[in-house]
Amino acid sequence: MNPRPDTDSIRTEQPLLSISLLGHMRVMSCTGLSLLPTGTKTKALLAVLALSNRQPVARTRLAKLLWSTRAPEQARASLRQEIHRLMDILHPLGPEVLDVQRHTLAIRPDLTDIDTEHVLRTTPQTVIDLPDPLPLLLEDLTAVDPAFDLWLKEERNRILDHKMEQLEALLSSTTVPGIIMRATQRLLRLNPLNERAWRARILAAMQSGEEGTALLSADTCIRTFQNAIATTPGQETMCLIADLRVAHHHNIQAVQPAPAPPPPMAAAPPLMISATVFVASNDAMGEDGGLELATQFRDELGLDIAMHSVLDVSVQTERFTAPPFQSLPARRQWDFLVGITLTGGNRSAMSCLLQVFDTRLNDTIVWGHRLHITPANLSALSNRFASVLILSLFQTEARRLASKPVSELSPLGLGLRAFTLSVQSDPAQHQTIEHLLQKAEKDAPENQFLFFVHTHYLLTRMYEEWTMPVAAAIQPMVTLLQQKFAMFPGNIAVRYLLTAGLFYVNQPEEARFLLGQMHAALPSDSHEGMLALLDGLDALCRGDAETAFHIYSEFFKIPSTVPLFSAPDQEFILSCFLADKYEATLHHARGILATTPDRSAILVPALAAANVLGQQAVAQDYRQRLHRLHTPLSVQSIEDHYAYLPAAMRHKLCNALGLQPG
Structure with a gap:
């Protein structure tokens, strides 16, 4: 490992040249002119010099790094050519920037600025100011040479090792909880x-x-x-x-209630909604009245909610007599109570009410649903209703803050406002949503809830995006999720959304690998869990519309009484059409369009079905809506938007829409 650069040797004057190696490589003169070499080897040569801590690098070393598979004489000759190219590109800054000697090359210490040197000079006191995560070193410089690739891997590790060392030193030197939480993150x-x-x-x-x-x-x-x-x-x-x-x-x-919290004005605004899950039943039901199943469902539900990392959730391990509010210790410490109230059952099946109570509205019921649970469907229903509950709580809390101006909203409130607008699937709201998220993430850059809202927004925006190919539209979300997945591979929401995103960017093998892992962790044949939606998408990507239709039909039989934000109902409508279920396509599309009439992703397959059935009035209505939404109906737009589907499916859709090539 090379020693750190001598900080005294780096001058503070305006640099003649700035070299950025983190992320995509950039080379800028002090006048703003890009001097980035076009050749891969020339870029690699400059990168090696920039990462050598201003120390001379032997020409023999450079030749071995860049042409390891060539004979030494050929490698040295190629190196001489690249040095000339680099000097030409940096002319007339060359003499000021490069020190070219007979046997060595180096970047001069004066009048150059290299971004990686700032990273390597960080201390425990300044490391927290670094971007997180750091952009990947020389992200766009790959497959240069086997020796260079190995060197690049070592350099990337060197930078990450330094960052880790400083973060660990910071943990040893501070006792401030907020700093510790940021450093450990x-x-x-x-x-x-x-x-x-x-x-x-x-x-x-x-x-x-x-x-x-x-x-x-x-x-x-x-x-x-x-x-x-x-x-x-x-x-x-x-x-x-x-x-x-x-x-x-x-x-x-504890018998005594917890001490009263400090006055709201004195407390920092919460970064997450809080909830606790409990089981309630009448004493008359006894131990065989489904209590064992209810307790298992409570524990699974609490764990599934926690694994989304977007709510501060806990589980009450004791059973309460319905209603439990007066006996629930310190119930005001939570925003919401999630109650599983037994209404009947035995060891093999139980019925219950799943309800949400708002503690700030005198324990008012704000959401509820009746469930019939058996050992066979327990895990699937827990998985599904964890998502339903999370989104229900988001919507309830967003309504509570609806009258507040943006200037008075905390990061949580800004995220909830962005979430509410995202659910509407209105392209006209995109700029507002992005402004809200930008403001929230600036104040709470590592908040899991805001990450959840941001990625879901990118997903729903992709569904209604027709100006670029689907893979390009969804790639920003996939990139964010891959970074988060590396840190929290057990996070349900991240794993689920990443799997969906990989299908849409035409990486089905990676998506199926993750999907297989999730099925192994949730052994259930039930189509009631959220994984059914990924199974349906997988079937569509394989070209099996009939299987996709049956999977989606079984899933959407259960009314969740709240829109599932990540549920691809547009894929359901698409599978109906592709499986030749044209009447079902129009029937289900009408139900969705009744509440969200401007969903182009629903209107397109619905229009195709109306055309096939000869329902001209319906087709004209849908065509006019798409025209008002500026949705381009062309062979190219269909090819781009549904690029994740097999070609035969795209052709079938084009034919039904009356679109012809050229």
């Missing part, structure tokens, strides 16, 4: 199995009185280790988690 992004970071994160949350956050971190830690290396964390970490759970159990068993 970044450390775990780099190494999800860093037990010291997990312990510091859990302790910081406990010291801040955020027991729910500590419990969620503990659960995420255990699941991360199980998914990555099929074991639990070490003894020290597990002892800390055990102590946390014992303390939590004592807290919920």
